[in-house]
Amino acid sequence: MLTVNHVTKTYGNFTALEDITLEFSQGLYALLAPNGAGKTTLIKMLTTLIFPTRGEILLDGDEIIALDETYREKIGYLPQEFGYYKNHSPRQFLSYLAALKGLDKREAARKTDELLELVSLADVRDKKMRKFSGGMIQRVGIAQALQNDPRILILDEPTAGLDPKERVRFRNLISSLSKNRIVIMSTHIVSDIETVANQVVMFKDHKLLANNTPAKICKQLEGKVFETDDITAIDFAHMQLTERNEDGHTIVRFATDSARGAEIGRPVTPNLEDVFLYIYRDEAWI
């Protein structure tokens, strides 16, 4: 089990994360928050790129800083900005990273072929990455993160820059990978995690706001989310969430604490996007 124990990270007078306590066991954990909320700071601490100012991060009771390479051997990491060598083929690139990860050469070669197959890049394994699309590069990134068969897979905004088709494929892959390991994925794109995350971790004002299953998090807004095609009729405090067109009408989804919500609108089941907008767009109340 990976435990984040009362962790605070400060940079001078600025507190990036304050008193965060979390526990990660097998499954997919989504760190969901807007940009600048501290997701990447936590990810960087989990990958030992930076250290907590206060508190500790433990793997099975041992501090990860003390575990040093023993810990690093157990993690797979896909950074937010995944760099690569444009003139290398995926196979060459993965061989180099396998060496840095201390993998046996023969085993690494076998694993590289297997992983390129898994991420559907087997056909282009010997082609230079110069002409690869963002999605293909991201898949190379996933492959490198899986090279050491990590117990903990850490992905920082992995779907940024992917087209919808690639995003779905990526989601399915991550979902299957989370069956036998800890997968920690940071994102601000709700649809990436809504259906696959076992647990959603949310931050607000650099503090932990929620750590629960998507269903339980959505339950917070139960009875407060409605849809209407006449938003002008609402004369009580509400927050507009999303809009969509249906049969020539604009259907507006809104949240309100008022009991009159049901008089104007039709109650709907809240989803994670509603919760996200509700929590992070306080200023939108009118």
Add this chain to the structure above:
Amino acid sequence: MSTLNVNLTPQEKEQEISAILDRGLVRPKTLRRLFKDLLCSLGLRALFWDCGFALLVATVTLAGIVFLLAVTPIERSLATTFTLAPLLFLATQLSCETAERLGELYELKRTCKYTIRQITAFRVLTFSLVGVIFCVGLTAFIAESTTHLVQLLPLALSGLFLCALFSLFLARRLPHTLAGIWAGAIWIVITLTPLMIAGPQWEILLSNIPVLLTICTTIVSAALFLREITKLAFDKEDHTYAYGQSRN
């Protein structure tokens, strides 16, 4: 005699014993063992990956040094040797590090089993050995006699290791990613200023330093330099600003 009130099944006992052995019998990692592991696992090619730019800079530096030697009056050989001795090391090391830190893979490389910090430690040691070979060549080229060589070589080596130590010391402590470059600039200023201002007097001062003292300086600075490399390779928390990890 007291007995412990612990009831363990044979299987649990085995597990406990294994856990104790795992913790107790781990050989402490030395710099030598680490570098041996690095060489065996990564090989020279992976260890010096991304060093092409450094090689180019080293070649240009060598050409510059040859030019300087061609135009420098031979009567200032000691001052020239002392200043030039660490230049190849500095140029190679700093260009290699700069290229690495500015590279897009830097962050990822810091999370691998063999971190870029450990690889950097290996490279620094290698570049310093190349620096030693350079010093031998440089002094052999400049020396007019064996006595002159005996005076020049320890001075050049002390210059190399003092500068290398200073460079690594700064790089590990200053909260600036390119702190090592400052070390190079400071070295050039420190050694060139007396040469420019005092001229022959600086040469006389250097010639009056006993050879034994320069040998001792070389040994001590080389030992301290090795200690800095060890810290670079193994330090987990403090003094690692330039190599990516910090508490603040």
